[in-house]
Each structure stands twice: as C-alpha cells, then as structure tokens.
Amino acid sequence: MSEQKKLREELLLNGKNGYDRVSPEELTDINGYCENYKDFLNHGRTERECVETAIAQAEAAGFRAYEPGQSLRPGERVYWNNRGKALMLAVIGQETLEKGVVIGAAHIDSPRLDLKPRPVTEDSGLCTLKTHYYGGIRKYQWVSIPLLLTGVVERADGTQVKVSIGRDPGDPVLTIPDLLPHLADKQSHKPLFQGIEGEQLNLLIGSKPLPDDDGSDRVKLAVLKLLNEKYGITEADFISAELCAVPAFDAVDVGLDRSMIGAYGQDDRVCGYAALAALLELGTPRRTCIAMLADKEEIGSIGVSGMESQAFDTFVARLCAAQGVELRDCYEKSFCLSTDVTVAYDPNFAEVFDKSNASFLNQGVGLCKYTGSRGKSGSSDASAELVGQVRRTLDKAGVIWQMAELGKVDEGGGGTVAMFMANRNIDTIDAGTPVLAMHSPFEVTSKLDCYMTYKAMKAVFEA
Ligand code: MN
Ligand code: MN
Numbered sequence: 001m002s003e004q005k006k007l008r009e010e011l012l013l014n015g016k017n018g019y020d021r022v023s024p025e026e027l028t029d030i031n032g033y034c035e036n037y038k039d040f041l042n043h044g045r046t047e048r049e050c051v052e053t054a055i056a057q058a059e060a061a062g063f064r065a066y067e068p069g070q071s072l073r074p075g076e077r078v079y080w081n082n083r084g085k086a087l088m089l090a091v092i093g094q095e096t097l098e099k100g101v102v103i104g105a106a107h108i109d110s111p112r113l114d115l116k117p118r119p120v121t122e123d124s125g126l127c128t129l130k131t132h133y134y135g136g137i138r139k140y141q142w143v144s145i146p147l148l149l150t151g152v153v154e155r156a157d158g159t160q161v162k163v164s165i166g167r168d169p170g171d172p173v174l175t176i177p178d179l180l181p182h183l184a185d186k187q188s189h190k191p192l193f194q195g196i197e198g199e200q201l202n203l204l205i206g207s208k209p210l211p212d213d214d215g216s217d218r219v220k221l222a223v224l225k226l227l228n229e230k231y232g233i234t235e236a237d238f239i240s241a242e243l244c245a246v247p248a249f250d251a252v253d254v255g256l257d258r259s260m261i262g263a264y265g266q267d268d269r270v271c272g273y274a275a276l277a278a279l280l281e282l283g284t285p286r287r288t289c290i291a292m293l294a295d296k297e298e299i300g301s302i303g304v305s306g307m308e309s310q311a312f313d314t315f316v317a318r319l320c321a322a323q324g325v326e327l328r329d330c331y332e333k334s335f336c337l338s339t340d341v342t343v344a345y346d347p348n349f350a351e352v353f354d355k356s357n358a359s360f361l362n363q364g365v366g367l368c369k370y371t372g373s374r375g376k377s378g379s380s381d382a383s384a385e386l387v388g389q390v391r392r393t394l395d396k397a398g399v400i401w402q403m404a405e406l407g408k409v410d411e412g413g414g415g416t417v418a419m420f421m422a423n424r425n426i427d428t429i430d431a432g433t434p435v436l437a438m439h440s441p442f443e444v445t446s447k448l449d450c451y452m453t454y455k456a457m458k459a460v461f462e463a
Helices: 003-011 024-043 047-060 218-231 235-240 266-280 311-322 327-332 347-352 384-396 418-422 447-462
Strands: 077-082 086-091 101-107 112-123 126-134 147-154 160-165 202-206 241-247 252-254 260-263 288-294 335-339 365-368 401-403 427-432 443-446
Touching (some): 024 047, 024 260, 024 266, 024 447, 047 077, 047 086, 047 266, 047 288, 086 266, 101 266, 101 418, 101 447, 112 147, 147 235, 202 218, 266 288, 266 335, 266 443, 288 311, 311 327, 335 447, 365 447, 384 447, 418 427, 427 447
Parallel strands (some): 101 288, 101 335, 335 427
Antiparallel strands (some): 077 086, 147 160, 147 241, 260 443, 365 427
C-alpha cells in the first residue's frame, strides 16, 4: 500500500456504501429482517395497532403483562400496556437496577388524518367525513390516494367496537378527490402549503341515497345505516371515537434491485420495530433492557401516552421497587438510545442539505449528536463522552453507521423524544434510520439501514 493510500485510510472518515461492507450472510439477514418489518408495518398503521401487534409478538417470545408488586428475577420478560396506545417492555438483567437500565425509545404514532367528533356531512349528494390532521403533514400529499379507516368507537352503552374499512382485500377504500388541472389555475398559483387547506381534507365515504325516503341528507342516512348494520354505531357515537384515516396501500419493495422499502408510517415504526425485535431476542442481558414504544411524538410527546407522561417513570419505579432501588439512582446510571428517523440526502432537493453532514441511504443507521432547530433549540445535545461511548459500542458490534444532521443550519429542523429522556437525568443520544419523503404517505428507507438500526439497538442492549 502506498504511503498516500495508507494516510487516506488512517486519517479520512470512511463514507463507503454499506453494500461494499456487508458480508453475503448479512445480506440474507437483511432481507429476512425486512420482510418481518414490512409485515409489522402492514399490521400496525396506528399506535393502537402497533401496541396490539407488539404484544402478540412479545407474548409469543415469552413476555407477560407485568403485575405491580411481582418479584423480578434476571431473565424475566415483562411488558406494560399504557392504555392501548404506548408500550413498555423489559428484560430483567443480571445486575440490579441500581446499575441503571438500557432503554431503546421510539415512537409508534405517525402523521395521519383523524376524524372530527362530528364528522359525517352531506353536500350535493356526497357524504364525507371531516378530519383534523394529526402531526406535521404536507396536506397536498393526502388527496387522491386510497385511504383506509381504522380505530375504535366507544358506544353510548359503554361497549367498544373496532372499525376497519379498506384494510382487507376487496374492501372499499376512502379518498379525498383533488381538483382537476383544468380548473386548478388559481389553486396552482397558491403557495404549496395553501394548495389544500385543512378544512378540505374531507373523506369521501358514499354517494348512494337511501331509497323510498323524501327527507334531507339521504346519502348521509344511507351511510349511517351501513355503519350501524356493520358496527352497531350511531352518529352520536363518533363523539367518543378515535378513527384514523391512513394510506390503504401495503409496504412494498422499491427499486428494481429491491434495495428499498416504500410504506406509510416508517417514521418511526422503523425504529420501533428495531427496538422491539432486538429486545425480543435478548437472553439475560447484563443490565435490564427496556424497549419504549411511545405515542404522541408527532404532536409534542405530551399527554398520558406521550414520552413526557409519568407512565414511563411509574413503570421503571415499579421495576426498581421490586429490587429495593430508588428510581433516581437507577436513572442516573441509565442510558437511552432515542431511536427516531433522520432525513436521507436527496439529490433532488440538494439545496436543503449540508452534504458533508448529511446521512445517505445505504450508509447505515444515522447517529445524531443533536436535533432541534434555530441553534439546536429543543434538542438534547449528547456529550462528546457519550458519543464516544456509543461509537465504540457500534464499531465493536460491526454496525454500519454514519453521522446525521437534519438539513442545513437554519433550514428547518425537528425534535425527538431524546430531550424528555435526558430531562429525567438519563444519558441520551439520538440515532435512527435515514428516510426519503419523511411524513409523506409513502416514505422510503433502505433495507440495509433498517437492519443496521436493529443491529445498533441490539448492540446497545447487549453492551
Ligand atoms: Mn419521528
Ligand atoms: Mn415525525
């Protein structure tokens, strides 16, 4: 090797494509993992569905619902279901909780359209459902695509029914028709964010009037009749309901080489699934490991099921109590990998990136020292020591990773649950899968990066 080549290898940062670095055996693992991940996405399109799916997988892997007060032995596997909307799972380690816990924290809520409490309207023979969007969507992306409706309705008598329209093969779907180009001259000249307004996000659900009736709103009545026959609900029951419209299409491979995954809700189920899959495979780890699947990240991590909720503290405090450990002593020694997606460099929109600090598809999981915006505001800026520790852990485990920063300085920004973990006196750093078209109905990730996110989570749990 020439002196110059040696210097290059020793001194310069390696930005090699992950495909030039993985073994043939690992390629097989990547593909197998991603098939399971796509399956998880198809079953979990809301936080409720993700909790259900994750519990089923956890129980199959020997986890049981935690009973407050139960004793905990090393290797024990428990979970806590927070109101059906967030989930905490733990594998008890050999060391006591006084040595701290290792947390993988991801969120399982994704941007979508929620029904308003009084959603059903009829105008000009069309019945639509009014929505209030949830999270940071670009409204123009949600029109003229097939949408499915999923969620629960709490009926007047206190019974609950699950609603699912557009999910099963052959099911009818809902949609929000966009304006035709022929009449869109004025709309086309509006700023993009005003092209479709929030109050225009109305889901088309019917057009056939109730026969033999001479009253008003015959289409609405016919739709309500169908809903009543199928689910036993009335118009008033929408008041106590959580119904979400999400893209109706399944996760698919993208690219002739099948190297990518296109699907709704990869932010942040790609990390949620990684944390879950890594935890379910654990034997008895050195320290207790926790996978935290949080709700409400997309609207600020607030509320009983968000990362700011004391539900997390209550769960860990109970684990601590079983071993006679103070929660604050546990937190002080704990570590959290806040796993949330980051942006992948897109040459189509090169102007928003600092290319030398961007993350790229197929270069592995992205490690983020900080997130935030306008001078790192709203970020948990991990210390040099902490980044150093994680760097060593990932390298030792052969994880392909890269540094990631979300766009140019002052171009925009974003937050994660990291700061809410760090506020608890838990050492926290962000890491996540690079995503193209984040928050769109069809987000794109690389299979290699998805797998490396899981491998990073596993490495941290097993460290
Ligand atoms: Mn996210
Ligand atoms: Mn997000």
